[in-house]
Amino acid sequence: MAPASDGAFAAWLAAKVGETLVDLRQTKGFGDPDKLRRAGDQVAHEMLMEELGRWRSADAVLSEEGVRDDPARLSSERVWIVDPLDGTREFGEEGRADWAVHVALWSTVSHRLTAGAIALPAQHRVLSTDPAPSYPPMHPDVASGGAIRIVTSRTRPPAFLPGLAKAEGAVLVPMGSAGAKIAAVITGEADAYIHAGGQYEWDSAAPVAVALATGLHASRVDGRPLEYNRADPKLPDLLVCRSDLSKRLLSALSQHL
Numbered sequence: 001m002a003p004a005s006d007g008a009f010a011a012w013l014a015a016k017v018g019e020t021l022v023d024l025r026q027t028k029g030f031g032d033p034d035k036l037r038r039a040g041d042q043v044a045h046e047m048l049m050e051e052l053g054r055w056r057s058a059d060a061v062l063s064e065e066g067v068r069d070d071p072a073r074l075s076s077e078r079v080w081i082v083d084p085l086d087g088t089r090e091f092g093e094e095g096r097a098d099w100a101v102h103v104a105l106w107s108t109v110s111h112r113l114t115a116g117a118i119a120l121p122a123q124h125r126v127l128s129t130d131p132a133p134s135y136p137p138m139h140p141d142v143a144s145g146g147a148i149r150i151v152t153s154r155t156r157p158p159a160f161l162p163g164l165a166k167a168e169g170a171v172l173v174p175m176g177s178a179g180a181k182i183a184a185v186i187t188g189e190a191d192a193y194i195h196a197g198g199q200y201e202w203d204s205a206a207p208v209a210v211a212l213a214t215g216l217h218a219s220r221v222d223g224r225p226l227e228y229n230r231a232d233p234k235l236p237d238l239l240v241c242r243s244d245l246s247k248r249l250l251s252a253l254s255q256h257l
Contacts, residue, residue: 002055006115007130010103010206013051014128017044017101018121021085033092040091041065044084044101052080059105062233064202079106079229083202087177089155097122100179102206106228113228116209118179127183132213136188138242147171148191148245151181158196164256168248182207182240186214192241192249196221196257201233208240217246221253 003009021040028036045065052061060073062081073079080103085091087099097120104116117128127133142148147169152161154174165172173190175181178199184190186207205228208218218226221237228235241249 002051005130006105007117007128009055010105010115010117011119011126011128011130013048014101014103014117014119014206015121015126016051017047017084018119018126020044020047021091021101022121025091030092030094037085037088037092040085041088048082048084048103052082056080062202062229064200073229074231075108077107077109079108080104081106081202081205081228083179083206086179086203090176090180096176098176098180100177100183100207102179102202104205104209104228106205108229113205113209113212116206116213118183118207118210120180120183125183127186127210129209129213133186133210135215136186136242138244139188139191142191149173149189150192150194151175151184151190152194153181156197158194160196160256161194164194164252167256168252178203178238179207182211185216185240185242186211191245192239194221194239194241194249194253196237198234198236199238201228201230201235204235204238204240208238211240215243217241217243219246219250221250221257223250 059078060076064083083102090096090099101119105114107114115129119126150170151173154176181193211218218240221239
């Protein structure tokens with residue numbers, strides 16, 4: 001039986017899909033990475049749609065792997081925004097644990113993310129809004145004036161980021177999967193995640209829901225609030241960071257964008 005609360009349901013569903021993906025990796029192996037990746041995307045999407053149809057049939061869904069966008073989502077009061085396999089590239093690489101499953105709920109009534117979960121199956125972790133993680137303690141090195149740690153894309157880091165990092169005395173940490181990167185900020189393994197150059201709503205909705213529930217800062221890189229369930233699901237840039245670093249990083253971004 002699925003949990004009743006939306007936050008617990010999101011965590012349950014993300015974990016369930018994640019377990020299936022771990023089993024798929026073990027069964028198929030890594031001999032044909034592209035075939036494994038395609039299978040992972042398909043299996044995860046089908047499971048999410050099946051369970052959402054069973055337990056949340058009145059709600060609309062926006063999924064990365066959906067064949068067609070659901071036009072009902074723009075008028076629906078509740079929209080699940082899901083990424084069945086975030087970090088498909090990393091999923092197909094043996095030994096990599098920086099891939100995730102995202103499940104989030106957007107309310108068009110309150111105009112906010114009301115529930116979300118990130119499953120990190122290869123790390124045996126699920127982070128969700130119910131219960132929300134505790135605000136992460138500041139790393140002792142950062143607290144004493146050391147370099148802040150900014151996670152960024154392995155393959156498409158923003159062109160301005162090295163200059164910003166140099167100016168701020170920050171260390172860049174390449175990582176796969178937006179979910180894994182934001183999870184690192186949520187847990188205190190990193191201090192910020194900065195992305196620019198193109199993403200979609202499903203890339204960040206669930207991680208942002210958990211980050212906000214934790215008390216972290218999340219916005220566009222120019223400080224504007226994040227909007228979800230729009231007609232065009234592209235969401236090109238994002239800043240998630242410790243709230244005590246948000247003014248500093250937004251100021252730095254304004255000088256480097």
